[in-house]
Amino acid sequence: MSTIAIIPIPNIPLIFPGDDLxxxxxxxxxxxxVGLKSGDILVICQKIVSKAEGALVDLKxxxxxxxxxxxxxxxxxxxxxxxxxxxxSRRIVRMKNGVVITETKHGWxxxxxxxxxxxxxxxxxxxxxxxxPDASARTIRTTIEARRGITxxxxxxxxxxxxxxxxxxxxxLGVSGFEPLLDLRxxxxxxxxxLHHTVVAVADELAAAAGLVMEKGAAVPAVxxxxxxxxxxxxxxxxxxxxxxxxxxx
Amino acid sequence: MSTIAIIPIPNIPLIFPGDDLxxxxxxxxxxxxVGLKSGDILVICQKIVSKAEGALVDLKxxxxxxxxxxxxxxxxxxxxxxxxxxxxSRRIVRMKNGVVITETKHGWxxxxxxxxxxxxxxxxxxxxxxxxPDASARTIRTTIEARRGITxxxxxxxxxxxxxxxxxxxxxLGVSGFEPLLDLRxxxxxxxxxLHHTVVAVADELAAAAGLVMEKGAAVPAVxxxxxxxxxxxxxxxxxxxxxxxxxxx
Numbered sequence: 260m261s262t263i264a265i266i267p268i269p270n271i272p273l274i275f276p277g278d279d280l281x282x283x284x285x286x287x288x289x290x291x292x293v294g295l296k297s298g299d300i301l302v303i304c305q306k307i308v309s310k311a312e313g314a315l316v317d318l319k320x321x322x323x324x325x326x327x328x329x330x331x332x333x334x335x336x337x338x339x340x341x342x343x344x345x346x347x348s349r350r351i352v353r354m355k356n357g358v359v360i361t362e363t364k365h366g367w368x369x370x371x372x373x374x375x376x377x378x379x380x381x382x383x384x385x386x387x388x389x390x391x392p393d394a395s396a397r398t399i400r401t402t403i404e405a406r407r408g409i410t411x412x413x414x415x416x417x418x419x420x421x422x423x424x425x426x427x428x429x430x431x432l433g434v435s436g437f438e439p440l441l442d443l444r445x446x447x448x449x450x451x452x453x454l455h456h457t458v459v460a461v462a463d464e465l466a467a468a469a470g471l472v473m474e475k476g477a478a479v480p481a482v483x484x485x486x487x488x489x490x491x492x493x494x495x496x497x498x499x500x501x502x503x504x505x506x507x508x509x
Numbered sequence: 510m511s512t513i514a515i516i517p518i519p520n521i522p523l524i525f526p527g528d529d530l531x532x533x534x535x536x537x538x539x540x541x542x543v544g545l546k547s548g549d550i551l552v553i554c555q556k557i558v559s560k561a562e563g564a565l566v567d568l569k570x571x572x573x574x575x576x577x578x579x580x581x582x583x584x585x586x587x588x589x590x591x592x593x594x595x596x597x598s599r600r601i602v603r604m605k606n607g608v609v610i611t612e613t614k615h616g617w618x619x620x621x622x623x624x625x626x627x628x629x630x631x632x633x634x635x636x637x638x639x640x641x642p643d644a645s646a647r648t649i650r651t652t653i654e655a656r657r658g659i660t661x662x663x664x665x666x667x668x669x670x671x672x673x674x675x676x677x678x679x680x681x682l683g684v685s686g687f688e689p690l691l692d693l694r695x696x697x698x699x700x701x702x703x704l705h706h707t708v709v710a711v712a713d714e715l716a717a718a719a720g721l722v723m724e725k726g727a728a729v730p731a732v733x734x735x736x737x738x739x740x741x742x743x744x745x746x747x748x749x750x751x752x753x754x755x756x757x758x759x
Contacts, residue, residue, distance in 0.1 A: 263515040422758035426710025460676025467717035508672035
């Protein structure tokens, strides 16, 4: 087991719909002279992926439902934002103290279905999560791999809260190029005793590690993780979603 | 923002009650020739801290209560282990499908109150979480700081599951030397727009990053994280516990 490096990619320009994100990422990587090598994992904040893909809603086009108006009135929120949150959700998990936790259409449980109303695109524009973060990760990965002749992993992340624990942490929403769960069951510990129940969510650990250099406002929406050994595989972040029947917190 | 390195400390010997953990860690660091510098964060797996502190229970001394026997019978568990789990807990959060999630006496929500029955000390010995992980971290930090004339941070971690998401991740249970929450509220993003609600659980992100090299069975129960800038402060992992009134999942 050798050292892992978490390498920030600075000076990525502000991203707009239609931008060629793989090219902009490679240009920033080249400018930073950090290189991109086979075995690297490229971790990208959801916000720039969504912007490039145009996963945006102009609130001026949104007609809030009566339910959205009711929730918004209770907590002095913008009913159009609440409407967008409801449209992005398939289930409300908790609604309390002005916080709305939902399960998104993808299956992620997070505040406001990941809808971001605090961004640089103007007061009436909200940013959604990418429609299919695995597909976004795959497109970025295969484009970069083809252009550079290398094999990498890609993670699309977002910042979520957690039950019981304070503070936000970066999580994996989209994965391509490796398996997000590392199954160590059946491997043995130092004494030869079989280990039980040890499946590590490495994609979330990689996302959290990237979060250490992705601080908000610091213009670091992408990070290279170098030295984490993985077996190349298609991979999908969907394996990180705990199946309903095994979920004690539904 | 510069590169962060996650440096495994290999060849730490098996730890036994009464062992001088700071000395054994420093010896392993010296053998690995990775150094330990001011500004480093030393991340240590709970298991070796508990072993050194003798936070162990001999199951032969445990008389299970009727409630423990009842739970154990339901799911074919060792009633003595269930008894220890109950003694380490102040609240049962969920009990389903043979999984018991409790709030420990420290305030952590995790499976089996963190009691580890799968270890190298023999079939009848279970390992508890350290009695006061902040104090354990502080002792290790101040001992090493005094001996080496440096300023470091220390995190004691354990591997927990999460609601809704599959796989286990390394979390911070004890912190000394820095603040585990990084409060970015009031700082502004690229466009000068104020950011809201952004408090990052950096101690958990650091723990998860360390988890990437702490794989079970690989004899890497301690890790140095180098290059993460922090303000020296006493710090306590207790700030990572969401206050009951702000917790939507109680």
